[in-house]
Amino acid sequence: MARITGFLNKLQWLQIELTDILEILIIAFVLYHLLVWVKNTRTWFLLRGVIVIMGFFGVAAFLQLNTILYIAQKSLSVIVLAVVVVFQPELRRALEQLGKNNVLINFFSPVEDESQGFDEKTVAELVRASFALGKARTGALMVIAREIPLTEYEKTGINVDAVVTSQLLINIFEHNTPLHDGAVIIKGNRVVSATCYLPLSSNPTISKDLGTRHRAALGVSENTDSVTIVVSEESGNVSLAVGGVLRLHLTPEQLEETLDEIREKKVATVKRGWILKKGRRQNESKKVDHE
Known part of the structure; x- marks a missing residue:
């Protein structure tokens, strides 16, 4: 009970100004469009790979695996550069869309479901x-x-x-x-x-x-x-x-x-049973027709 009372007393000193509300709205706006952009590109699947790597290093930090942390620290600049190179096409398209589209209209437009199946x-x-x-x-x-x-x-x-x-x-x-x-x-x-x-x-x-x-x-x-x-x-x-x-x-x-x-x-x-094309197949009985 004492902890709750102390927390409520701290809230009494908390002052929220107009600039704070504006900052919250701007951050929410940017995060929303960032998530929509990630969802509508292959970036989400690449991002999942990055999250897995970050999770691995997080576990290494928790277990104090110093050798792995040392390698990660020395490779940080290379990793950042690699991420920029990997995401370069998506980043370029995002900047192009930012210049072409009306972001205020897109903000209020519904997000399309990309994962619907066919019957x-x-x-x-x-x-x-x-x-x-x-x-x-x-x-x-x-x-x-x-x-x-x-x-x-x-x-x-x-x-x-x-x-x-x-x-x-x-x-x-x-x-x-x-x-x-x-x-x-x-x-x-x-x-x-x-x-x-x-x-x-x-x-x-x-x-x-x-x-x-x-x-x-x-x-x-x-x-x-x-x-x-x-x-x-x-x-x-x-x-x-x-x-x-x-x-x-x-x-x-x-x-x-x-x-x-x-x-x-x-x-x-x-x-199951599919043929992966790797060069000319030695035992192929039918020749693939040229387009």
Whole structure:
């Protein structure tokens, strides 16, 4: 009781001025936008790695592991520089957005849910569109967003914001149409953007037989946890890329089953039996068609 009384007596001397309220509002405003920025980029997953390292050093400090603390102290400047280099693309985009956007409007705008999943109807529409495009020898790239946001890739394309249907996807990738070039990005059950540019895989061991579409599919799957359906323009074959892993020459049943497993977040089951492209496969019976 005495402690509570002493605490209340201290509060009586506490004076809150207008400047204190202003500082609290400014700090809350900055922290809010910082958290929104982290959520809408891959920075959150990188930040989790940094938090793990900091937690490791915190445990070392608690247990007084002096050798580890000495190494951490001497490596501090290098670690700070490495963090800046790793986060450089995200920091640059954040500063660009700060100059372009009206932060007061964005402050009161709702935060979009990036982690929504897709349903069975979307799976059926994707399978139907993929093999219809393959039958017509029409190349296509369809990227399905999962936990990691694809905001940076969405911005390179044209906003669509339409429900996923096979007719829409076929029409988008039809030759000589304005939206056919590039990738389509799907979030949940909606096509959010078309004609998007994707990063090509920089893995030097990838088979030379792979065309640009397959390399782009592998590239985005190496940088994010997205799932990408690839339709070959030359052969009409349908492939799937996730986690830097590529499965080739799928049947409609295989594609539907795999997408269903992903939809149910059974990633371990999905990866079973897949072939990781590392150079030319010695026992490959089918040659991957050039795009």
